[in-house]
Amino acid sequence: MKRLIGAFMLCLVFSLIFLAEVLDVFATGNLIKNSGFEEDHQYWEVYPGGGDWGERAKITIEEVYSGKKSCWTNYGVRQWFKADGGLYYARFYFKVHPKSERARLYFGIEKPDTEEWAYITVLGVNIYYDQGKVTVEPYREVEVLEITPVDRGWYRATFKLRLPEGAYALILLSDKKPSPYGHYFDDVYLGVELAPVLPKFPPSSLLSVLVGVGTVMVLYLFWRKRERR
Numbered sequence: 001m002k003r004l005i006g007a008f009m010l011c012l013v014f015s016l017i018f019l020a021e022v023l024d025v026f027a028t029g030n031l032i033k034n035s036g037f038e039e040d041h042q043y044w045e046v047y048p049g050g051g052d053w054g055e056r057a058k059i060t061i062e063e064v065y066s067g068k069k070s071c072w073t074n075y076g077v078r079q080w081f082k083a084d085g086g087l088y089y090a091r092f093y094f095k096v097h098p099k100s101e102r103a104r105l106y107f108g109i110e111k112p113d114t115e116e117w118a119y120i121t122v123l124g125v126n127i128y129y130d131q132g133k134v135t136v137e138p139y140r141e142v143e144v145l146e147i148t149p150v151d152r153g154w155y156r157a158t159f160k161l162r163l164p165e166g167a168y169a170l171i172l173l174s175d176k177k178p179s180p181y182g183h184y185f186d187d188v189y190l191g192v193e194l195a196p197v198l199p200k201f202p203p204s205s206l207l208s209v210l211v212g213v214g215t216v217m218v219l220y221l222f223w224r225k226r227e228r229r
């Protein structure tokens with residue numbers, strides 16, 4: 001009986017971790033909506049001048065870090081957010097197109113100039129990829145905490161930023177000039193606390209099936225044991 005309860009609790013814990021991974025519940029303070037592109041391009045827009053969705057940026061299932069979708073762009077996408085100013089953390093996952101040997105990806109935060117309605121770069125980071133070697137060039141108040149290869153060619157990038165007060169636009173660019181291949185982004189986070197990195201289970205869909213089947217089996221055994229009494 002104790003073993004059964006133990007097994008049930010284990011299933012429950014794994015289910016909760018899995019759900020947390022899917023729903024991104026630990027990153028509650030995320031200023032970025034639809035951060036994993038699972039709701040297609042809701043809240044996101046193609047960087048001005050970059051054209052329409054489908055042309056310079058699209059939601060794709062071909063290369064995905066988590067969930068079922070990611071964002072591919074050969075120009076840039078952005079999302080508006082409001083920052084109070086102060087210390088922030090940014091994290092996102094990127095993958096250079098498998099055919100691309102050299103790439104220059106860009107992550108930046110810009111501020112609309114209310115008089116001219118032009119955009120002023122507040123801070124940014126250039127990420128250079130040269131045949132698998134990644135180097136970073138941050139400018140202004142950005143501290144690079146890590147650029148780590150994680151899984152299947154994906155990298156995790158984490159930064160510490162000091163933002164001035166005001167409303168800001170977050171921008172992700174694949175290249176300063178349009179790249180022929182484009183690159184992939186997933187799970188974008190921006191918040192005042194560093195979101196914990198969740199354990200990544202291979203492959204999530206298989207795990208969900210195992211968790212589901214396991215839970216049902218344990219519940220069934222539990223029910224049968226009670227029936228016998």
Ligand SMILES: [Ca+2]
Nearest residue numbers: 036066067069
């Ligand atoms: Ca995703």
